Amino acid sequence: MQMKPLRPHDPRALGDYELLGLLGEGGMGAVHLAQDRAGRNVAIKIIRPEFAAQAEFRGRFRSEVNRARQVPPFCTAAVLDADPDHETPYLVVEYIDGPDLAERVTRDGPLTDGALYSVAVGVATALVAIHGAGVIHRDLKPRNVLLAPGFPKVIDFGIARALESTSEHTRTDQMVGTLSYMAPERLDGGAVTPAVDVFAWGVLVAYAATGRTPFAADTPTATAVRILTAEPDLTGLPDDLREVVGRALAKDPAGRPSAQDVLDALITGRPGATPPHLPPRLPARPAAPAPARRRALVGLIAAGAVAAGVVAAGALVPALTAGDGSEATPPPSGNPATPAEVHIADSLTSAGQWRDTRTGDYSCELGQDGLAVVTGPGNDGVTCPGPATVLAGNQSIKVHYDELSDDACALVRFRHTGRAGYELTACADEIAVAAYPPSGDVHTISSAQLNDKHAARRRLVIDIADDIATVRLDGEKLLTAVLDDPALAKGMTTLGLVQLADGDDGFVRFSDVDIRATRG
Incomplete structure (x- = not known):
């Protein structure tokens, strides 16, 4: 590993x-x-000052380092020391003098024979040790596998969650990881379990054997689509590895073997063999994401759909890695790119960001219970005047709604300018996100059915992580939608109502709106 001289601002x-x-x-x-x-x-590893200044990060860092120290050093870089309370928190790990896997493949080409199996077995062994200590790596990739003499060593486990778990970095569903190695459930807001590391192991072994990742495409967005919907391209992978790698890349995390199962399959001497306790192989499922994920993504993902919501190798940088081991360059140390936060909070009980409005067709009335919106029948979309703040990029919109009348839908418009933008409609039996671009070609992007169990759930959350919107109702994730139109990249947020049936007035009441966004 090549070393550079210390810089003037580096401690001695x-x-x-x-x-x-x-x-x-x-x-x-x-x-x-x-x-x-x-x-x-x-x-x-010396932590950046902007993270060191956050008490929540320091607490998480301390907790995760303590867990990482419990990982036995089987094919991992041992955690030797740490000081989370130092002015500049730091982590001390075993020094491994060797190239990383990405450097090796770039320099010499794909691995073969013993070198390939050493990586497959060594990294699986590391995951068994990591998972056994209750740790999830979250960013397994070639840059984090060092080829030490003997067996490879996995590094950078145990601190990624310290960044990902702090509220500042999860508010808009930002993730720690590298796109090409992310499991489908990480891209659509699913639970992070050890299965995400098994998926990354499968991608990593395929990369080591072929020099490319199995879902590689021309753009990051297209790569994300392939991870979510396509079967992996394992051309060039040795036959005796293809079976276990293919199963590690199952779309459904429940269909993947555990790290221990992977290791058992490899050390039988026939890596494609299935030990008796390995779950039966799932049938091939072209375009196999879960139904909600499938609804959200059919024909919807375009350029930039997942860019800034992903952070690389424990790094908070608004860029994706290419998937070939290379990474985007982060802001220089000591001069971080820290976007300003916009926070709009309003109880909607008195004039403030939103104002009373009364016309012959509708009214928006502020009162002690919130903002009451009343409209006549068949109105295709009434919005109440609100803040004129134009927001772009990552944001979180939270609002409570109730007293929704029959045949009416609560309306939240966002990235909204003039007659163009995105809108969410929450009706009695369905919730949906639609786009209405300047061209006038209105179309539904994603929808989900509601039932009786949702009747009393009214805290609506729209989290947007660089063009992927996740919608939740009282904490339950209902759908994801890709906001892919470059003409709708920014705009205001407004509240309103749509009345679906003729003959009746529509009514909804909003309260406690909270909008947070970063803009740089």
Whole structure:
């Protein structure tokens, strides 16, 4: 691993460690080569000041480091020391003098024979150790596999969750990880379990054997679509690895083997073999994402759909990695790109961001219970005047609605300018997101059915992570939608009502709206 000289702003010592040079830098911090008092070489990751200033991050960092120290050093870089309370928190790990897997494949081409199986078995062994300690890596990729003499070593486990779990970074569903190695459930807001690491293992082994990832496409968005809907391209993978890799890449996390099952299959000497306790192989399922995911994505994803919601290798950077081991360059240390936050909060009980409005066709009335919207029959969309703030990029919209009349739909318009934008309609039996672009070609992007169990659920949340919108009702995820029209990249947020049937007035009451966004 190539080392660069220390820079003027780099510390010369931390705790019991003397820093010798710079090994690399990412969005979370810089990694330095150092020596302890006994003269042993170690690697120190120094956390960026903007994260160090957050008490919540420090707490998470401390907790995750303690868990990572419980991981036995079987094909992992041992966690040796850490000081979460230092002015600049740092983590000390075993120094491994060797190239990473991405460097090796880029320089020498795909791995074959013993070298390939060493990576497959070594990384599976590391995952068994990591998962056994109750840790999920979350960012397994070639850059995080170092080819030390003997077996490979997996690095950078145990601190990704410290970044991902802090409220500042999860408010708009930002994720820690690298797109090409992300399991489908990570892209559509599913639960993060050890199965996401098994999926990444399958992608990594395919990359090591072929020099490309099995869902590779021309753009990040197209790659995301393939992960969610397509079968992996395992052309060029040795026959005796293809079975276990294919099963690791199952769309449904329940259909993937555990890391221990993967390791058992590999060490039988016939990596395609299935040990008795491995679950039966699921049938091939072309375009196999879960129904809600399928509804949300058919024909919808276009350029930029998943860009800034993903952060690389424990790094908070508004870019994707290419999937071939290369990564976007983060902001330079000491000069972070910190976007300003916009926060709009209104109880809707008195004049403020929203104002009373009364016309012959509809009314928006502020009162002690919130904003009451009343409209005549057949009105195709009434919105109440609200804040003129134009928002772009990641944002979270939360609002409570109730007293919805029959044949009416609560309406939330966002990225809305003039007669164009996106809108969410929450009706008695369905919730949907639609686009109405300047061209006038209105179309539904994604929808989900509601039933009696949703009748009393009225806290609506729309989280937008760089063009992927996730909609929840009282915490239950109902749908995702891709906001892919470049003409609708920014706009205002308004509240309103749609009345579906003739002959009756429509009514809905909104309260406690909270809108947060970052813009840089």
